[in-house]
Amino acid sequence: MKKTTTKLADGRELIYFDADDTASRDDRDLRPLAAVTPLSEIRRDPVTGDHVTIAAHRQARTYHPPADECPLCPSRDGRLSEIPAADYDVVVFENRFPALALHPAVADSGGADPLHLAFPGAGRCEVVCFTAGHDLSFADLTEARARLVLDAWTDRTAELSALPGVRQVFCFENRGAEIGVTLAHPHGQIYAFPFTTPRTARMAGQAAAHRARTGRNLFEDLLAAELGDPARVVLAGEHWTAFVPYAARWPYEVHLYPNRRVADLTWLSEPERSEFPKLYLELLRRFDRLFIQAGQTAPIAPTPYIAAWHQAPTLGGDELALHLELFTIRRTVGKLKFLAGVESGMDAFVNDVSPEAAAQRLREVAS
Incomplete structure (x- = not known):
């Protein structure tokens, strides 16, 4: 496996995982994207003790785009997407609309009041694209490609677990509109939580x-x-x-x-x-x-x-x-x-x- 790390136009990290050790990944993101600081905080429910993430900026995230405007497909024929390359095996990148971010804009609003405890939503949210094929699913992958996804999950678990303040790494896939998926392209996500989930x-x-x-x-x-x-x-x-x-x-x-x-x-x-x-x-x-x-x-x-x-x-x-x-x-x-x-x-x-x-x-x- 070859791992290549690069940056998108707004500074978010993007990582290619290739089965071919000779793969070259020098495509640049040419989109005019401005850097965005996510608004995110975590509030503690005093009744249950659970942590609830408040991330109102996610209301504006991409919602069921047509296939020819899919942001997870490769950049082809003049249409630029989240992946600058014209093709890829497995790609991981920082979510453009994350629930958690390393440097959220919301300041620590916690205080002495035990009924209103809150702290910044510091963590990381990543998107994992399993294949460049828009109409495929995980079940359509070859065993070799599924193994490459497993290797990517493992790599991200190791990297994210080492970040300051991260308490748990959660890799998952939502599949199907009935589940609430808003992008049809075969993909999953990874959350690095600053707390242990309930x-x-x-x-x-x-x-x-x-x-x-x-x-x-x-x-x-x-x-x-x-x-x-x-x-x-x-x-x-x-x-x-x-x-x-x-x-x-x-x-x-x-x-x-x-x-x-x-x-x-x-x-x-x-x-x-x-x-x-x-x-x-x-x-x-x-x-x-x-x-x-x-x-x-x-x-x-x-x-x-x-x-x-x-x-x-x-x-x-x-x-x-x-x-x-x-x-x-x-x-x-x-x-x-x-x-x-x-x-x-x-x-x-x-x-x-x-x-x-x-x-x-x-x-x-x-x-």
């Missing part, structure tokens, strides 16, 4: 309680239990296992764990990295075959999903385990799982599909 904090609390109760690691015991009773196992490789969790929140939800517990992507071994693309691509292709209308042989539309890498925070994450959570908000053909009163109001999920039935369906649609 879900990770809850995981850490459960892991600590399990250790105190049993003397063992929660995630190692969890994976062993799923392998011991494989009713919910979807895929099992030499180095990775994918299963539907016992208390799945979403109609179709799969967790993909390396069989060896590691804290984050940087800890993966070469055999683990080599096996990941095949298993992950198979999972994504199965998701696309889940919802087929009666009498049809192909899905009506690609399955919307979220793919989320859970990594240990930079501080206090010794008991946590790297894993990827993949889930869709579609519960059956033509119907979505909406987070209405119970889920949104009380954070108490009700799942319309049993985890065992979901796992069986995901096994049935194997390649």
Whole structure:
């Protein structure tokens, strides 16, 4: 892999990841972009203790542009985009409309009042373009390209974790308009948070309680239990296992764990990295075959999903385990799982599909 770092016209960083070590990346961004200082602050909810990011400048971000104006396609035929090159393998760049930035404009508004604590939204938000092909998806990538994306995620995890004040790095992909995606080009994002996210904090609390109760690691015991009773196992490789969790929140939800517990992507071994693309691509292709209308042989539309890498925070994450959570908000053909009163109001999920039935369906649609 060859990594080339350059700058966009407004000073944002852009990084090319190329499979070809001889690739030349000397294209300049010729757009007349002025540097922008994002307005971002983080406020603490005194009732729950959660951190909420306030980033009002994001209201102006690009929203469903036509394909010939896609900002994530290469710059071609006189049309300039976020990527100056005429083609690329994998590209990562600083988000033009970030929720978090290294130097946000909002000053620290926190004070002595414990009910109104706030601090600058200092962090980093990056966009990861998986391919130059606008009409492709991650599931269309070759194993070699998927491995290059994994290498890019790993590189960014290492670099962002080392930034002052960063507490957690989150790599993820939103796919589909139903999820809320505003750019159709196949891409994901990376957030470098200045705090540990609420879900990770809850995981850490459960892991600590399990250790105190049993003397063992929660995630190692969890994976062993799923392998011991494989009713919910979807895929099992030499180095990775994918299963539907016992208390799945979403109609179709799969967790993909390396069989060896590691804290984050940087800890993966070469055999683990080599096996990941095949298993992950198979999972994504199965998701696309889940919802087929009666009498049809192909899905009506690609399955919307979220793919989320859970990594240990930079501080206090010794008991946590790297894993990827993949889930869709579609519960059956033509119907979505909406987070209405119970889920949104009380954070108490009700799942319309049993985890065992979901796992069986995901096994049935194997390649």
